[in-house]
Amino acid sequence: MNLRGPIVSVGEARTVSTSYGERDCREVRVRPDRGAGEPVDVTLWGKWTETAEHAETGMELLVTETEEDEYRGEVGYATTDESWVVLEPDFLVDVTGIRSWVQCPRMYYLNKLSGIPLNYPVVKGTIVHEVFGDLLRGVDLEASIADRVDEAGLELGLLGYEREEVEDEVRRNAAAVEGWLAQGTLSDEDTWRSEFTLISPTFGLKGRADALRRGTPVELKTGKNTKREPRFHDKVQAACYALMLDERGVDPDIGTLLYTKNTALDRNEESGDLAPAKEFTVGRGFLEFVVRERNALAAMEWRALNDPGERPTVPTGYEADATCSYCFEQDACMVVSGRLDQESKAGQIGTPVPDEERDYFDRFYTAIEEERRETHAEYRKLWEQTPEERAADDRALIGLEPAGQTEIDDARWELRARKPGDAVSKLREGDVALASDGDPVSGHAELGRIVELGGDEVVVEADEPVELRRLDVYPSEISVDRSLTALHDAVLKGNEARKDVLFGRREPAFRDPADRSTGSPGPADPDAPEAYIDNNDAQNEAVELAVDAEDCALIHGPPGTGKTYTIARTIRALVAEGNRVLLSAFTNRAVDNALEALRDQGFDDVLRVGTETGVRDDMRDVRLVQRGDPNAKAAELRDAPVVAATTAACGSRVLRECEFDVALVDEASQLTEPGTHAAINRADRFVLVGDHEQLPPVVRAENDLSTSLFERLIDAYPEASVMLDRQYRMSQRIQAFASAEFYDGALRPATPEVAGQTLADLGVDPDALAPELTGGVGFVDPAGERDGNRNVREAERVAAVVDAYVAAGVDPDDIGVIAPFRAQVAEIGRRTDVTVDTVDRFQGSSKEVIVVSLVATGDLDGPIFEDHRRVNVALTRAKKQLTIVGDADALGFDPFYARLLEWARR
Numbered sequence: 065m066n067l068r069g070p071i072v073s074v075g076e077a078r079t080v081s082t083s084y085g086e087r088d089c090r091e092v093r094v095r096p097d098r099g100a101g102e103p104v105d106v107t108l109w110g111k112w113t114e115t116a117e118h119a120e121t122g123m124e125l126l127v128t129e130t131e132e133d134e135y136r137g138e139v140g141y142a143t144t145d146e147s148w149v150v151l152e153p154d155f156l157v158d159v160t161g162i163r164s165w166v167q168c169p170r171m172y173y174l175n176k177l178s179g180i181p182l183n184y185p186v187v188k189g190t191i192v193h194e195v196f197g198d199l200l201r202g203v204d205l206e207a208s209i210a211d212r213v214d215e216a217g218l219e220l221g222l223l224g225y226e227r228e229e230v231e232d233e234v235r236r237n238a239a240a241v242e243g244w245l246a247q248g249t250l251s252d253e254d255t256w257r258s259e260f261t262l263i264s265p266t267f268g269l270k271g272r273a274d275a276l277r278r279g280t281p282v283e284l285k286t287g288k289n290t291k292r293e294p295r296f297h298d299k300v301q302a303a304c305y306a307l308m309l310d311e312r313g314v315d316p317d318i319g320t321l322l323y324t325k326n327t328a329l330d331r332n333e334e335s336g337d338l339a340p341a342k343e344f345t346v347g348r349g350f351l352e353f354v355v356r357e358r359n360a361l362a363a364m365e366w367r368a369l370n371d372p373g374e375r376p377t378v379p380t381g382y383e384a385d386a387t388c389s390y391c392f393e394q395d396a397c398m399v400v401s402g403r404l405d406q407e408s409k410a411g412q413i414g415t416p417v418p419d420e421e422r423d424y425f426d427r428f429y430t431a432i433e434e435e436r437r438e439t440h441a442e443y444r445k446l447w448e449q450t451p452e453e454r455a456a457d458d459r460a461l462i463g464l465e466p467a468g469q470t471e472i473d474d475a476r477w478e479l480r481a482r483k484p485g486d487a488v489s490k491l492r493e494g495d496v497a498l499a500s501d502g503d504p505v506s507g508h509a510e511l512g513r514i515v516e517l518g519g520d521e522v523v524v525e526a527d528e529p530v531e532l533r534r535l536d537v538y539p540s541e542i543s544v545d546r547s548l549t550a551l552h553d554a555v556l557k558g559n560e561a562r563k564d565v566l567f568g569r570r571e572p573a574f575r576d577p578a579d580r581s582t583g584s585p586g587p588a589d590p591d592a593p594e595a596y597i598d599n600n601d602a603q604n605e606a607v608e609l610a611v612d613a614e615d616c617a618l619i620h621g622p623p624g625t626g627k628t629y630t631i632a633r634t635i636r637a638l639v640a641e642g643n644r645v646l647l648s649a650f651t652n653r654a655v656d657n658a659l660e661a662l663r664d665q666g667f668d669d670v671l672r673v674g675t676e677t678g679v680r681d682d683m684r685d686v687r688l689v690q691r692g693d694p695n696a697k698a699a700e701l702r703d704a705p706v707v708a709a710t711t712a713a714c715g716s717r718v719l720r721e722c723e724f725d726v727a728l729v730d731e732a733s734q735l736t737e738p739g740t741h742a743a744i745n746r747a748d749r750f751v752l753v754g755d756h757e758q759l760p761p762v763v764r765a766e767n768d769l770s771t772s773l774f775e776r777l778i779d780a781y782p783e784a785s786v787m788l789d790r791q792y793r794m795s796q797r798i799q800a801f802a803s804a805e806f807y808d809g810a811l812r813p814a815t816p817e818v819a820g821q822t823l824a825d826l827g828v829d830p831d832a833l834a835p836e837l838t839g840g841v842g843f844v845d846p847a848g849e850r851d852g853n854r855n856v857r858e859a860e861r862v863a864a865v866v867d868a869y870v871a872a873g874v875d876p877d878d879i880g881v882i883a884p885f886r887a888q889v890a891e892i893g894r895r896t897d898v899t900v901d902t903v904d905r906f907q908g909s910s911k912e913v914i915v916v917s918l919v920a921t922g923d924l925d926g927p928i929f930e931d932h933r934r935v936n937v938a939l940t941r942a943k944k945q946l947t948i949v950g951d952a953d954a955l956g957f958d959p960f961y962a963r964l965l966e967w968a969r970r
C-alpha cells in the first residue's frame with residue numbers, strides 16, 4: 065500500500081536488533097491521503113533513514129509498497145524491500161539537475177543562476193546529439209553533419225568558428241558512434257527511439273532521454289572516457305531515466321553511456337577502453353541512491369521557500385568533497401559567493417552587494433522559485449486531472465482522431481488528427497505541446513510544434529511518430545529559468561550606475577538637449593526640424609526624453625495614444641544619433657507591430673530575431689535565419705542597427721552575447737522585474753513603454769513578480785516619465801469612462817474627427833438598430849443564468865447583437881466580441897463568425913464595433929471583475945460603438961460597476 069501526505073513529525077534515528085542483524089530505522093508521522101487521514105507512523109528502514117534526516121514537518125512524503133506493522137500497540141506502517149521513499153514528489157527535478165547535484169550541490173545552484181552560456185562545447189554537444197538522433201532515424205552521416213552544422217551557423221559564427229573545423233570535429237565524434245551502431249548492434253531485435261520525454265509523478269523527476277534501446281536508456285556524452293566503467297554522474301543520469309521507465313512498467317536492467325570521443329581508431333591512446341559504448345547494470349541499490357539524492361535536493365529546495373531560518377538563496381556548506389580547483393565552475397562559484405558574502409569552499413571574489421540589493425535578490429529569487437512551484441502544479445494536472453477536466457480547463461484537446469503520420473524533411477514527422485468541432489483550448493499555432501496517444505504521462509508522448517490548428521483539423525510536427533489522440537499544454541520552466549539568470553545578471557553582474565537608479569540611490573539623469581547631434585531637433589542645430597513629432601506635444605516630449613536619457617526613460621501610453629508610432633519615431637531618432645538599439649516587447653505581436661510602424665516611417669534596416677512560427681509573415685524578410693555560413697550570420701546580427709525580439713528571446717544564449725546602446729521595451733507593464741531585466745541587461749540605457757492601468761504581468765504566483773519594473777519606476781521617478789494623453793482610437797463618448805476612472809481625466813481624443821466618429825461613418829443607418837445598440841455606448845441586459853464560466857442566454861444575445869450590426873451594414877471584420885472566460889468565448893464563437901476572444905488576447909488591438917459579454921450574475925467573480933485593469937482593456941478596444949451585455953442587477957452592487965452602468969446607459 066502507498067502512503068502519501070504531509071509530515072507531522074520526524075522521530076529520532078534508532079538502531080534495533082532484527083533477525084537480519086542491527087538495522088537503522090526512523091519513524092516519520094504523516095497524515096495520509098494527502099493530509100485528509102488521521103496521522104500514522106511509517107518506519108523508514110535502512111538507508112531510507114538518510115532521507116528521514118532531510119525530512120521536516122510540512123514536507124510531503126510518499127512511501128510506496130509499505131507493510132502494516134504494529135509497534136507499541138499502535139498500527140503503523142513500514143518500508144519493505146520494494147518501497148520507494150520520496151520527499152516532495154510534486155517538486156519535479158530535472159534529470160540534469162540531479163546530475164550536477166551529485167557532482168556538487170553548489171553546482172546545481174550555479175547552473176540555475178547562470179544558465180547555459182553560449183560556448184563551443186555546448187554548441188558542439190548539441191550538434192553531436194542531433195546527429196546521433198539523425199543516425200538513429202536512418203539519415204546518412206555526412207548529410208546529417210552538413211545539415212546540423214549549417215543549422216548552428218549563427219551560434220558558431222558568434223563563437224568565431226568556421227564550418228569546416230566544426231564538421232571535422234563533429235565527424236570525429238559521430239564516426240565512432242556510427243561505427244558502433246553499424247557493428248551489428250543495430251540488428252533487427254534492436255528497437256531504437258531517439259529523444260524520449262519522460263515525467264515521473266512518483267519520483268518527482270522529469271527529463272528527456274537521448275535514446276531508448278530495447279527499452280533501456282542510452283545517454284550520449286560528447287567526451288572521452290577510457291575507463292571501463294561509465295563516469296559516476298553519467299550513470300546517475302541514465303539511472304534517473306531507468307527509474308522513470310520503471311514507473312511505466314518497463315524494467316530496464318542496464319543503462320548505456322556512449323562516449324563520442326572514444327574511438328578504437330584513436331591510436332594515440334596508450335591504454336584504456338576505447339569502445340564508445342559502456343554499459344552498466346542498473347541495480348536496485350543504485351536506483352535507491354539516486355532517489356535519496358533527489359530527496360536531499362528537493363528537501364533543500366523546500367527549506368529555501370518554507371524555512372524562515374534558511375537564507376532563501378544559494379546555500380553554501382554543501383559542496384562536494386572534490387577539489388574545487390578542478391571544477392569548471394570555480395570562477396562563477398567564487399563570484400556568487402563574493403557578491404552574496406557567503407563563505408564557500410571555493411573562496412570569494414569581489415565585494416558583497418549592498419544590503420538593499422541582497423534583499424532584492426533574495427526576494428525575487430524566492431518569488432521566482434514560487435513561480436516554479438506553480439509551474440510544477442501545472443505539470444501535476446497532467447496526471448491528476450481526467451482528460452475531460454483538462455479539456456474543460458482549456459489545457460488539452462482530447463478526443464482527437466488520428467488522420468495520418470507522414471515522414472517529412474529532416475527525419476521529422478507530421479502528425480495529423482481530426483478534432484471535434486467545438487473543442488477549444490489555450491493551445492495556439494506555433495506552440496510546443498505534448499502530443500500523445502491519449503495518455504501523456506504513462507502512454508506514448510512527444511513534444512511537438514503545432515503547425516496548424518484549424519476548425520476541424522490539427523497538424524503537429526514532432527521528432528517521432530505518435531498516434532495523435534490528445535494534445536496538452538506543456539508547462540515550460542524556461543521562463544522561470546531565464547528569470548533567475550536575468551536576476552543574477554542584473555544584481556550580481558550588473559553595472560553599478562544602473563543599479564544606483566534601480567535601487568533608488570540616484571535619480572535618472574538626462575543630458576542637456578544642446579548635446580544632441582547635428583540633424584536632431586533642439587538647440588544644437590538651428591537647421592534641424594523643430595520637433596521629432598510636430599502634431600502631438602506629449603509624443604514629442606516622449607521622444608526627447610528617450611533620446612536624452614542617460615539611464616532610462618518611461619513612456620506611459622494609455623489605449624490608442626500612439627505608443628507604437630512614438631516607439632518607431634524614437635528608434636529612428638536613437639539610430640540617427642549613432643545608437644544600436646534592441647527593440648523588445650512581451651509578445652511577438654507587439655514586436656512585429658513596432659517593426660511595421662518603423663518600416664511605415666521608412667526605416668528598414670532592422671533584424672527580427674524569432675522562430676519561424678513566432679514572426680508574422682510580413683516580417684519574414686527581415687527575420688534572422690540562424691542557418692548558414694557562420695561568419696555571415698554573426699555579422700548580420702552584430703552589425704544590425706536595430707534588432708527586434710521578444711523579451712523571452714532576449715534571455716536566449718544568442719542574444720545574451722549581444723550588446724546594445726539602448727534597449728526599448730514595449731508592453732513593459734506586462735513584464736515582471738526579472739522579465740524586464742532580461743532585455744535591459746543587454747544595453748547601457750533603456751526606455752520602457754507601457755500602461756500600468758492595463759494588463760499586469762502574467763504570473764501564477766502572487767508575489768513581487770506581479771508588479772512590473774515599469775510601474776515601480778514610474779512611481780519612483782515621475783520626472784523620468786511622460787504620459788501620452790491624446791488618443792487616436794475612441795469616440796469621446798467611449799473614452800470618457802476610462803479617462804475618468806484610470807487616467808485622472810487627462811485622456812483626450814487627439815482630433816475632432818476621432819472624438820466625433822459614429823456608426824454612421826461606417827455607412828450604417830442608426831435608425832435601423834435598436835436604440836441601446838447605438839449612440840456610441842450601450843447596455844443590454846439579457847437576464848440569463850451563469851453556469852460555470854458561461855452564460856448561454858447571454859451568448860445567444862451577444863450573437864443576436866452582432867447579427868443586428870451586420871444586418872445594419874457593419875462589415876463582420878469590423879466587429880469584435882470580448883468575453884472574460886474561454887468557455888464563454890467558445891459559447892459565443894459557436895454562434896457567430898466574427899472574432900471572439902478573451903481580454904488578454906485583445907490587448908493591443910481594436911475594432912470599429914466591440915461587444916463585451918460580462919457573464920456577470922450574482923457575485924462578480926472572475927478575472928475581469930477582480931482586476932479593474934482588465935475592464936479598462938475591454939472598454940477601450942472600440943472606436944465607434946461599444947455595447948456591453950451583462951446583468952445590471954449584479955453590477956449595481958459594486959460602486960465601480962455601478963458607475964460603469966450609469967455611463968453605459970447615459
Ligand SMILES: Nc1ncnc2c1ncn2[C@@H]1O[C@H](COP(=O)(O)OP(=O)(O)OP(=O)(O)O)[C@@H](O)[C@H]1O
Pocket residue numbers: 597599600603621622623624625626627628629630792793907908909910
Ligand atoms: N502623432 C500622430 N499623428 C498622426 N497619427 C498618429 C499619431 N500618433 C499615432 N497616430 C495614429 O494613431 C493610431 C494609433 O496609434 P498606435 O497604433 O501607435 O497606438 P498604440 O498606443 O500603440 O495603441 P495600443 O493602445 O493598441 O497599443 C495609428 O493609426 C497611428 O498611425
